Amino acid sequence: MFTIEDRSAHNSGRSSLTCLYRCGNACANDAPNCSDNEYFGDMMRAAVSRRSVLRAGAVIGAVGLAAPVLGGGSAAAATRGSATATSGLKASPTFAPGLEFATVAPNVVDDVVIPEGFEKGVVIGWGDPLFKGVPAFDVHAQTAEAQRKQFGFNNDYLALLPYGRDTKLMVVNHEYTSETMMFPGYDPANPTREQVEIAWAAHGLAVVAVKLADRNGSLRPIVGDGKNRRLHTGSEFELTGPAAGHELLRTTADPAGRTVLGTLNNCGGGLTPWGTWLSGEENFNQYFANAATVTEPVQAARLKRYGLGGTATERKWERFDDRFDIAKEPNEPNRFGWVVEVDPYDPHSTPKKRTALGRFKHEAAEPRITSDGRVAVYMGDDERFDYFYKFVSDKKVARGQNAAARRRNASLLDEGTLYVARFTGDSGPVDGSGQLPEDGLFDGSGEWIPLVRGTQSFVDGMSAAEVLLFTRQAADKVGATKMDRPEDVEPSPRSGKVYIALTNNSNRGATGAAGADEANPRNSNKHGHVIELTEAQNDSGATTFGWSVLLLCGDPQDPSTYFAGFDKSQVSPISCPDNLAFDGYGNLWISTDGNALGSHDGLFGLALEGSYRGQVKQFLSVPNGAETCGPHIDRERVMVCVQHPGEVSGASVEAPASTWPDGPGSVPRPAVVAVWPKRRRRGGL
Template sequence: MPPLLPFLSPSSGSPCASGRAALTCRMRCGDACAHDAPNTSDNAYFGDVATAMSRRGLLRAGAVVGVGAAAAGLSLGAAGPAAATPSVSARAGAKSSDHGGASGKGLDFVPVDPNTLDQVTVPPGYAQAVVMAWGDPLFKGVPAFDVDRQSADAQRKQFGFNNDFLGLLRLGRGQHLMVVNHEYTSEQMMHRGYDAANPTREQVEIGWAAHGLSVVVVEEERGTGALRPVLGHRLNRRFHTQTAFELTGPVAGHPLVRTKADPRGRTALGTLNNCGGGLTPWGTWLTAEENVNQYFANGATVTDPVTLARLKRYGAAGGATERKWERFDDRFDVAKEPNEINRFGWVVEVDPYDPTSTPKKRTALGRFKHEAAEPRITDDGRVAMYMGDDERFDYLYKFVSSGTVARGDNDSARRRNRDVLDSGTLYVARFLGNSSQAEIDGTGALPSDGAFDGVGVWVPLVSGTTSYVKGMTAEEVLLFTRQAADLVGATKMDRPEDVQPSPRTGKVYVALTNNSNRGAAGQAVADEVNPRHANKHGHVLELTEHDDDAAATSFSWNLLLVCGDPKDPTTYWGGFDARRVSPISCPDNVAFDPHGNLWISTDGNALGSHDGLFAVPLDGDRRGQVKQFLTVPVGAETCGPWIDEDRVMVCVQHPGEKDGASVDAPASRWPDGPGSVPRPAVVAAWRTRR
């Protein structure tokens, strides 16, 4: 008899092709790579659909829209007008030179060599310091961190675990609002003698409190780039699994989000597995719920086939969960609260300037494994949000608001824009390469035209209360967006993670982290936008909207980087000389500096060195020249990042998280040194000489 939830059967591929520890895989994403990918749709690659047609004609945007509509069985609107306004984004930079020649502005540093040191390593001429670490208090009267004297009450007022997204918002007078996600907990790395089969209630409640979000006022240290938290500032806040969040938009109040504790379906407790995020032009913070499936147990008890299919597509656990939260709160048991899982997997908007505000789960942006949500203003004043679904063979999305945006990042603009993300059109991407499919052999070798490039369309899924997906209501499209995208034939991608428009050019950059199952038996083969089988190093996509308008329904694209060892001839560096770049593997988060350079953090380096932060110019004769700026300690991942004129900042996530490591047997002593346990932390680095 086949398992009730076949999506939990082990994958035939490697459980973790990158350098990530198995412990990290279990705690962060529910061991997603050790199971079959949830996407079992047989979507044809856009290039296959169009093979018999004139590729020259397809490269014209109007023709592309027509092909996309025919392939999806939909009617698409024409592309919008020109000249979009770039978004607010991370700001950044050091100064300038490089590997054997002058670099562009912002890149004048000596690249850090790949290494396996248990420290944060930065270039010569730079200093660094921890800004805040797990367990540091946000409020007066809260105890300092002590691994042997933890409590749930203290943790609700301390900096959370495993920091991921990082952003700074201005306050003035040398102060900033620092906003940080706390993606997940690793209880083996938090508690002495932790018994994974029998966690205590206190340990579980500490985990509940260590998830979520932190808003912390930080102030500049005079004469350096260091930042120090302002203890007890009135804007400091912690959000965790017991904090009230408001469901807004089309799904709010729907029967599928109602529970015994919330029969109106409008208030969810907590936010889970917050990974990337974004900052809006009006001064709010977007935080993305990603691998929420791993927190909900006993899906195998469900008998309704429709519900089973939905759970399967989102990868919910068939039996007990890793953390066993379902033993202590029925809402984490699908058999007892079948709708609770539907209240997670959203983009959340927070107003950090208002300490009395309730965060909003914006359901109009769709429900999937959100890695991030990054904005760009359209030519007619609306906002476009770019989003990736971080799973093997899942999709790239865009949301365009119905209403226009009030300009400015002040209280008035935030009030006027408070509902702008509750109504709009949600799209999913389809890609077409401009080379013959016969030239894409899965090795990563360039086709005869010398580039991986092509065109594509944004296929509409839902707009307000109108569904464009046959057999699904608008609310169902938003609740089960993955299944809707399957039905319209979206292009299967290699784990689209962070997606961010350039604040200078408006071009959109997508980090595709890896996909060890590309080309495996029964799985999608390589195509021009995902050109390698067993893709363990990932790639970076550059997307240009038609007429440079974020509201457009068609685009062109190329691969900026095909990552890996530069000595591998099937890597690609934007046309730059591979002998003069830093090796990079598993791109994850992206950000920009004030000079328009792209910065890339990595997750799971498959080249044997530690994860790091890299910078790359995007134009001129140095386009594609990757330079490594820093590395992180043993077992850690580089997250964030944030770069401005004064400093480079990263979140150092899960340091010391190696298989067999624990509080009793730590694999790292960062950041506190000998005799300590590793603590996730935010780090700032700054130039000490000009």
């Protein structure tokens, strides 16, 4: 049996079922980082979305759209049974611009709960067709052939790109599959070939043309549009950059080491100023069997550092394809853990795995233009005690959309320098309690340590190819700062400051593990925190930076929490920050993953400027067992991906723990949701 309040014994409020399928129970195992390296204690409404880019015209940085003027009245607090709910926060006469909505209270409602004055709608969900002639979703009649042309499972990253006057291109990552939630009568010990092939097809990426509604903020998919595309584990991807073709990337099926079938566990992402989409491959390790059979010390250490171990995998894919068996194809895991670049406008293009950006568990890949016109890409490695990275291209971004500019930008991410961050606090040792030091801030300075540029390695004892293939070990060697699961990272389109979501790390300060430092100031950090980073001269090409802890998440009544100095009686509780986005007012929006406070995950707005700095307000919550992903904020709507609804231990197709989004008698389906105000306002929301 399951209970809605089911919580795993791991880092957060995730269910054990989610821990099993999403990351292979990473938090139940020892952290892969066993190194002994040191650690140290109103924008105009007409602006374009930070998740939008111009397909034509001058190349610009991704800029935030004007946020909704989110107004709303008060209502009684609700915790169950209502799809609108407001909190019991201490009365406040005003809110930060862009956050003027009635705050949603923490709750356990099996729905997407939104503020009063707003409407919502499902845009697309698992199994919905993208192409004409494809059958509608039927959990009892799914086939691999149909799934390859349907919307995939467990949508995560979400963005909208310009396409037409009343249409957009929506790009979405499909991170992982939850077989117990997908297949009636599923036997984990004996999956069928058809079930495995459906799961292969349900992973990957989707490009979906969507039509804008005339009178509200709703969207609907355009089935059969020529730009629609599904990329899955059978799609071809090209390895590019300095490591492409290396002997450790060669397999029986690909002796050249340049063509990979599939992309796995795609989590966060980003949009480039030249109109392409970046997708990060994250927990790829769980898909490969028989790492325990490897005894050669160097190879065994490399596998262990990336969390590969054991014999059989949970999904048993190795029974149906030798490439998932390390004993038979030892180099196949090296072909995953990269940043993938996709051209959404060309459905015939081959996506690229950019080796110059390094190989690790990529949560995100967010670009920003440097002061001299190059591009920097910020990346987090989502593992306890792992690192924060930046890549800076050698060449400048070519302006325009002519053939020459497109050719130059097409290889821009193949040449540049990869760095890892070292954070230094300015107040000496911290005690791990979260109590602020005497200067009133957890803050300090930092440096970007170069790891590799092209064929030049800056790491003793490692070649350039080895640094790119085994980036974690390279960062260990140079003394990077061990962080509390750096997930999404987002440069502000308004200020240029960079924000890092550190989701949690309950092992901080445990016996034999790294203790608290000023950049990770709480031991047993189950609620996570957010860091604000300012690079020298506000230049993404700089090699030094300042930083401060913006949020120490959790219950505002907990003395270890901190909300940038704002009155904690006027903020929403927030736990386990994950994905980030900006609105046009400069507010940071945070979606959560694994709320450890006993309520459902949600989406929160956070003011960053003026007297409201630190004001956190919950805008929505998601159904039973679900995680909030995406998000996307623009003038017409707020959008989120609702990932793994109903994923509660003991749940199955026969015994669902949620009936969202289709209602009683249905199985839960991951889906994209749009929320918009009931009344349109002149000039926008």
